[in-house]
Amino acid sequence: MELDNPQPRRPADCPVEDWLAFLGHRWNALVLWHLKDGPKRHGELAELLPGVSPKVLSERLDGLEDRGLVLRSPTSAFPRRVTYSLSLMGTELLGILDRLELWSRRDHRAAARSHDYAS
Numbered sequence: 001m002e003l004d005n006p007q008p009r010r011p012a013d014c015p016v017e018d019w020l021a022f023l024g025h026r027w028n029a030l031v032l033w034h035l036k037d038g039p040k041r042h043g044e045l046a047e048l049l050p051g052v053s054p055k056v057l058s059e060r061l062d063g064l065e066d067r068g069l070v071l072r073s074p075t076s077a078f079p080r081r082v083t084y085s086l087s088l089m090g091t092e093l094l095g096i097l098d099r100l101e102l103w104s105r106r107d108h109r110a111a112a113r114s115h116d117y118a119s
Contacts (some may be wrong), residue, residue: 027052027060039085
C-alpha cells in the first residue's frame, strides 16, 4: 500500500484503529490512568471511577488483562485479595496516552488559524 494513496480499511485490518476502538470503550483508558501510581484492588478502582458498576469494572479489567495491559495478582493469604497493576505493555501504552494528553491540551484551533499545521 502506498502512503500517498491509502486504501480504505476496516478496523480489523488496522491495528491502530483496533487499539483506538478498544481504548475508546468507556473506562478502559481511565483504569490504566489510575493504575499508573501502583497496584490497586477492585474496590479502590471503583472509588476512583464514580459511576462505573462493579460488573462493568470487572469486564474492563478482564479486557485489559486479555490485551496484556494489566496484570491480575491474587494473594494466597487469607483474606484473599486480588490486585491489578500495569504490565510492561500497559506502562508503555500509558506513556503514549500521556503524550496524547499533552498534545490535547494545546490550543489547536489557534494553531490552525495561524496555519502552523499547513506546512
